Amino acid sequence: MKKKLSSILKSSRRSIALYLTSNRLFFAYVVLALIGTILIRNFTIGSPFSFKPLISDLGAILLIGAFGYIKKTKKRYKYYLTCLIIFTIMEIVNSVYYTFYVSFSSFGELASLGQVKTVTGSLYEKFKLVDFVYILIPITFCYIHRKINSTYYYDIIKKIEVRKKMVLCTILTSLLCFSYTFITATRTDYSRLAKQWNRVYIVERFGIIVYQTNDLVQSLKPKLSSLFGYEESAKLFHEYFDNMSEEEKYNGKNEYTNILDxxxxxxxxxxxxxxxxxxxxxxxxxxxxxxxxxxxxxxxxxxxxxxxxxxxxxxxxxxxxxxxxxxxxxxxxxxxxxxxxxxxxxxxxxxxxxxxxxxxxxxxxxxxxxxxxxxxxxxxxxxxxxxxxxxxxxxxxxxxxxxxxxxxxxxxxxxxxxxxxxxxxxxxxxxxxxxxxxxxxxxxxxxxxxxxxxxxxxxxxxxxxxxxxxxxxxxxxxxxxxxxxxxxxxxxxxxxxxxxxxxxxxxxxxxxxxxxxxxxxxxxxxxxxxxxxxxxxxxxxxxxxxxxxxxxxxxxxxxxxxxxxxxxxxxxxxxxxxxxxxxxxxxxxxxxxxxxxxxIKDDNVVVFPNGNFLTGKVYYNNSTGEYYVYNNSVIDDEYITKYKDYAEKLLDVSNSIIVHDLIYKEGTDIDVLKNDSSKENNNE
The missing domain is CATH 3.40.720.10 (Alkaline Phosphatase, subunit A)
Known part of the structure; x- marks a missing residue:
């Protein structure tokens, strides 16, 4: 039994050693890409070694890297280098962006770059030396490539490598990582991933690569809004406005009604x-x-x-x-x-x-x-x-x-x-x-x-x-x-x-x-x-x-x-x-x-786009779930849950109105829109 176990261990060590030896370039790509994701979390949200985003980023890196095996051995280097350069650009942009907005960048904002030269200038001002540390990652990869290329590595690998097997094994390993990520995700995690408005939370939970990929999908919504999600959004719109009681509307006259008429x-x-x-x-x-x-x-x-x-x-x-x-x-x-x-x-x-x-x-x-x-x-x-x-x-x-x-x-x-x-x-x-x-x-x-x-x-x-x-x-x-x-x-x-x-x-x-x-x-x-x-x-x-x-x-x-x-x-x-x-x-x-x-007076709630909210009693941080109580106010979990749910619903309703043009399509008594001359221009 001991001999059999020893034999298995030796065989496993040889297999691992052979794998690492015959996949040096891929291994270098994975390690360097993972280091980049660790650094961006370290310099922004401060959780470099948090396990869940680490595994999620690893799954994404492996999945992207798996397709490198489709290419011939010597061409594989260019594929991995391209991937690392893309990751590096993503990390530099997000590092600077986080300094300015305390959030992460969005593909939806790339369309705005030509419109916001003043903001772009402000971003340039925020560049720090640490933002350029990511450039060392593709440079290091180039150095590793040169070293292994000088040892006839590619010629040797070409003879022994089974590319289809490597693609399949790498994809399966990637799926294992993603399985852990999504099996352990809560309903709140899925909700925030789908809605995308709390970007810091998504990066903390799912990693920077999953966040950016999901953001790309979300950014395509303006193009696809007429095809996906309309019925659900319209239902949400009517539930919010049609079921609102007069008390919840806080309408009515007060001492300032018509004072500026x-x-x-x-x-x-x-x-x-x-x-x-x-x-x-x-x-x-x-x-x-x-x-x-x-x-x-x-x-x-x-x-x-x-x-x-x-x-x-x-x-x-x-x-x-x-x-x-x-x-x-x-x-x-x-x-x-x-x-x-x-x-x-x-x-x-x-x-x-x-x-x-x-x-x-x-x-x-x-x-x-x-x-x-x-x-x-x-x-x-x-x-x-x-x-x-x-x-x-x-x-x-x-x-x-x-x-x-x-x-x-x-x-x-x-x-x-x-x-x-x-x-x-x-x-x-x-x-x-x-x-x-x-x-x-x-x-x-x-x-x-x-x-x-x-x-x-x-x-x-x-x-x-x-x-x-x-x-x-x-x-x-x-x-x-x-x-x-x-x-x-x-x-x-x-x-x-x-x-x-x-x-x-x-x-x-x-x-x-x-x-x-x-x-x-x-x-x-x-x-x-x-x-x-x-x-x-x-x-x-x-x-x-x-x-x-x-x-x-x-x-x-x-x-x-x-x-x-x-x-x-x-x-x-x-x-x-x-x-x-x-x-x-x-x-x-x-x-x-x-x-x-x-x-509404003291009952008012100020909801922020990231899900944070402020009342006369408390400021709530939606990313951490922590809050600060003001004026010696007494609050309980029910108070926080009530306004947390309110903030989430309000953000969903607002975004649904914007994406699907719901006031015009589903609203009633909207003569101000029906008679507005700009409406025809907007719907050409």
Whole structure:
């Protein structure tokens, strides 16, 4: 028995040794590809050796590698090298992308690259040395190939290798890996894989290769939406809206109903302006004095949160206009602009309003030349409508000062020629990357401190840092906005106009970058650490809550100003703007996913595209299942489950509406769409 067992072990060792010896190139491909997937998880989500994604990635690598055996021995090298180069590109893109979005890239966004040069520039700024470590993988593979090629390896293998057997065995091994992956997957895992909106979770559970492959399938949905999933989506749509009780709708009148009826509306889209800056000053000078002044004079929503995905600014424009969430894959403005949405613009057009948009950039940026008419804008005044020289450019468009200076006469002319109007004006100068320091003007960020010898010293520790560059950029943008407000106040127009100022999204700075603002020690030149007397905790949850932006309703009309001048402390999302403004203006969107904040009040829930949610009591992280409780609130598992299910259902409904054009195809009482002239253009 012992001899037989010993013989089996020796035979097994010889077989393994022979396999490794005769499959050196394949083995090198597998190991190097697997190292790449380990590195991307290590540098992003921080779980390099988590077993489940490791096995899943291994299965994908083996399955792809199996087809290399179909090729002849010497041609196999090019196949594996091509695979490794593709993996390397995938890993570099996702590494940089994660730094910018704290998520993973999507094929659906590749269609957007030509539209978003400013975002692309921001991504380039985020490149780090570690992002290029992946390049060593195909280089190492080339080196291994050269070494084994010099030993007549390929000529020997050609004589002894049975290619069909190797293909079959490798595929079977791959299927074993996938069997483990999918047998151990839960219903939640399958649900999130199918819906794709929680990308971090999918990579943590299924690995980067399965995620990217699944994403490719999901990204093809716009092409296939008429063929697959319509009936299920339509059923979900009707279940959500038809079965909603009046109590759940939070409709009804309140103290602000029709308060803006007949008023003109100008939305001022403030690029990358965050609310925490309202509490930051240097040497007695506020970073954003104009924003603070507007907040003190108007209606200021203190706990207001954008709900963007990878469409960033365009997501905000879409969500504000329609009260729907961004698409789960790609950007609505690029992939789904031709659907029929009920929007603030269309509802006001139905009341006789003239609608327009204006921006100091190209009309084609973010596909706005097609998306804006679809939202209901009649005219667009973009870069070609303004006079400027190269000296007037910051980033990729006319600077905010020049933009506002020329915008005001346009607004006055619109007011002179139309009884009512609604427009959106989009600023640009504070768009990342915040590297145009010579054009932002002077702003002293120096800090005075007492050194160990009792001497007063001054340091400008933020100079040249990411957060320092952002502060000087936003200070410039705030100054330009102040000039705009001065123009409005001095004009004999706009007495019947409400201005809605809102920050479109956060500045995409990392927690580490902003922590430098709060915890720099000028005496040591380093950051305070936990336990130090001056240390200020800046946790993951602090960082997420810090992403809120200003929302301010402001007017120069003294009577209206007195009625609306107050601070609102309810938790509010971008999708709540349209219902809230709608009630004030006397219009309603029955398919809005948000609510009038003055009806729902403290019951409101802000759902984010990744499945996270925020209430007045808790912030929930959908990727980890962890949450942070605010204001000493008492909650239980039932509370979390209730809103977790609500968030998931809302995201499903929203994406179904977008992909399948459900409001137009399944909705009732939608005269605003049936009569809209842009509908015919959208369905050509």
């Amino acid at each position: 007949g008023y003109n509306v100008v939305l001022v889209h403030m690029e990358s302006l965050q609310s925490y800056l309202m509490d930051v000053s240097f040497n007695g000078q506020d970073v954003v004095p104009t924003t603070k002044k507007l907040a003190s004079e108007g209606m200021f929503f203190k706990k207001f949160y954008p709900q963007i995905s990878t469409g960033t600014s365009s997501d905000t424009e879409f969500t504000l206009a329609s009260s729907l969430m961004p698409a789960s894959s790609g950007a609505v403005f690029v992939s789904y602009y031709d659907r029929n949405y009920i929007t603030l613009q269309k509802l006001l057009k139905q009341k006789g309003y003239y609608t327009f948009s204006s921006h100091g950039n190209y009309a084609s940026m973010w596909n706005r030349d097609k998306a804006h008419p679809s939202l209901g804008y009649e005219d667009m005044f973009f870069e070609e409508s303004y006079e400027y020289t190269d000296a007037d450019v910051i980033n990729l468009g006319i600077n905010d000062e020049k933009f506002f200076e020329q915008l005001v006469p346009k607004l006055e002319n619109i007011e002179d020629t139309h009884p009512n109007y609604m427009g959106t004006v989009i600023t640009l100068s504070n768009h990342s990357p915040f590297i145009f320091q010579d054009k932002y003007g002077e702003y002293d960020m120096s800090t005075t401190y007492i050194d160990e010898n009792g001497q007063e010293k001054k340091t400008n520790y933020l100079d040249g840092t990411s957060v320092g560059n952002y502060i000087t950029s936003v200070h410039y943008a705030d100054k330009a906005m102040g000039q705009f407000v001065d123009y409005i106040n001095k004009s004999d127009h706009f007495n019947n106009t409400i201005f809605v100022f809102y920050g479109d999204h956060d500045a995409k700075l990392t927690r580490k970058e902003i922590n430098y603002l709060y915890n720099y020690n000028p005496k040591t030149g380093e950051e305070y650490e936990e336990g130090d007397k001056e240390y200020k905790e800046y946790s993951y949850y602090d960082h997420e809550m810090n992403k809120n932006t200003p929302l301010i309703l402001w007017t120069k009309n003294p009577t209206l100003k007195k009625k609306i001048n107050k601070q609102i402390n309810y938790t509010m999302g971008m999708y709540d703007v349209m219902p809230t403004l709608g009630n004030m203006l006397g219009i309603e969107n029955k398919y809005a996913l948000g609510h009038d904040i003055f009806n």
